Amino acid sequence: MTAYRYDYEVITQWIEPGEKVLDLGCGDGDLLRHLMQVRQVQGYGVENDPDKLLASVKNGVNVIQMDLEKGLIGLEDGFFDHVIMSLSLQAMHNTQGILAEMLRVGREAVVSFPNFGYWRHRQSILNGRMPVSESLPHQWYNTPNVRFFTIADFDALCEMNGIAVRERLAFDEGKLMLEEPNFLASVAVYRLGRSA
Amino acid sequence: MTKMIQPQSVGVVTPQRAEFAQPLALRSGGTLDNYHLVYETYGTLNADRSNAVLVCHALSGSHHVAGTYADAPHNVGWWDNLIGPGKPLDTRRFFVIGVNNLGGCYGSSGPNQMNPATGRLWGADFPFVTVEDWVESHARLADRLGIDSFAAIVGGSLGGMQAMSWALQYPERVRNVAVIAAAPKLTAQNIAFNEVARQAILTDPDFHGGHFYEHGVVPARGLKLARMVGHITYLSDDSMAEKFGRSLRHGRNTYSYDVEFEIESYLRYQGDKFAGYFDANTYLLTTKALDYFDPAFEYGGNLPAALARATADFLVVSFTTDWRFSPARSREIVYALLHNKRKVSYAEIDCPAGHDSFLLDETRYHKLLSAWFDRIEA
Secondary structure: OOOOOHHHHHHHHOOOOOOEEEEEOOOOOHHHHHHHHHHOOEEEEEEOOHHHHHHHHHOOOEEEEOOHHHOOOOOOOOOEEEEEEEOOHHHOOOHHHHHHHHHHHEEEEEEEEEOOOOHHHHHHHHOOOOOOOOOOOOOOOOOOOOOOOOHHHHHHHHHHOOEEEEEEEEEEOOEEOOOOHHHHOOEEEEEEEEOO | OOOOOOOOOOOEOOOEEEEEOOOEEOOOOOEEOOEEEEEEEEOOOOOOOOOEEEEEOOOOOOOOOOOEEOOEOOOOOOOOOOEEOOOOEEOOOOEEEEEOOOOOOOOOOOOOOEEOOOOEEOHHHOOOOOHHHHHHHHHHHHHHHOOOOEOEEEEEOHHHHHHHHHHHHOHHHEOEEEEEOOOOOOOHHHHHHHHHHHHHHHOOHHHHHHOHHHHOOOOHHHHHHHHHHHHHHHOOHHHHHHHOOOOEOOOOOOOOOOOOEHHHHHHHHHHHHHHHHOOHHHHHHHHHHHHHOOOOHHHOOOHHHHHOOOOOEEEEEEEOOOOOOOHHHHHHHHHHHHHOOOOEEEEEEOOOOHHHHHHOOOHHHHHHHHHHHHOOOO
């Protein structure tokens, strides 16, 4: 249905069989469907777009309509093993609020986002144009993204908010980048926890 | 399943009647020694008897959920836009049942039916019935029809509460439940509106303590007022503003108590119409059943504990402009199910029509129900 998303593979590796998983901005529910199949998770999606919600219902996953900008009101502390937000954080205004909420209702949070500091993006800016790439596919005038940040920015935010980065993998169009990820990677996937 | 055909009506339907001689113990402490239920069915029960869907009606609804009558072609079922070949609840796949609740006024045992013990109409002597009693009586109808387990039980408003109650009283007999425009219990404000409606009926001189049939009258003024106040809660501020605004019938103030504003005309019309066909005792009994409904009560108000028994997969739907049972009330149900790790999906449909939205064929709403029914194994 949708294009293959390589962050799904990383996320799947971090999920143990039978976990309780919450997927924020679950879209058509493909990731949850995948996790239900290969990890037998008890999965719930959150979606506020009616068309995507409908797609999730068609896809046979549990989906709950909720406006993430208002947090995860009503969900219990520590209820989920993992709370996932795949390529949606950059489209939210309440960045710090949702990160706090994810770590309130989940033992760990999994977040992936496009890296604005990717070298091709920098090159584009140097050439005087806003970047358009595989990870940032929209034009500046129609992008759903409202926050533009780099891997280094996100690391600093986690540090500032007492969020422990337990694992971070960065990719350049599917290829794992171990060196200089903030320059060489277009997408980063984080496993986050509460600092002890 | 793709709906390859144009949605159609189920066509002409005929109500059926089932008699029950086994006494039914009621929550109120009373007993119905024998009773009957009228119901309609659409579609065909499959060989496995696994494709049955029960549709529960709301306050003023009935067993006539879909189709028309041969002798009354304009009497279309109240949820006809949902049910039929090619419609969201597709009668080519499902065997759909509508039942008139006990205490109703459309033919099931109720105040306007004969009390077999006295040979007279029950009137006010018909015992108080609860949502749980309705479920119990409908379970017996299911037994009669050879249905061990429903593929789904669905309902809006009070019907949604009844569907939820099924999942708690007979978790093994229902695989999917849709709770639409409902709430886990009524608020003080909800009960207050019901009480105003009841007082309108009870204080009507033509009510005669509920035995008005013998006097050849109906408490039409009380029923009318009850319906008027009820109707206000079914609509939204926006939909009323949109539909009527402050439009004046005569284009100017007439400084009288006759109809001036169009909303007055509408409410009076709705009230008069309702008083012409609905039974006052049924209105009283049904609003009380609504007031009493509170599955969490015996769990110290702990809804998650109350819903722990449910095993069905749930769909919960609310409407943004419904202030009678607001989205927040539906979310309480969702969170309680989530607490119990039940399968649940929840949609908040953006529709201007208030509580009554659940009866409309709003596109997103019906697409959602269609997708949900399609994934149910019949």
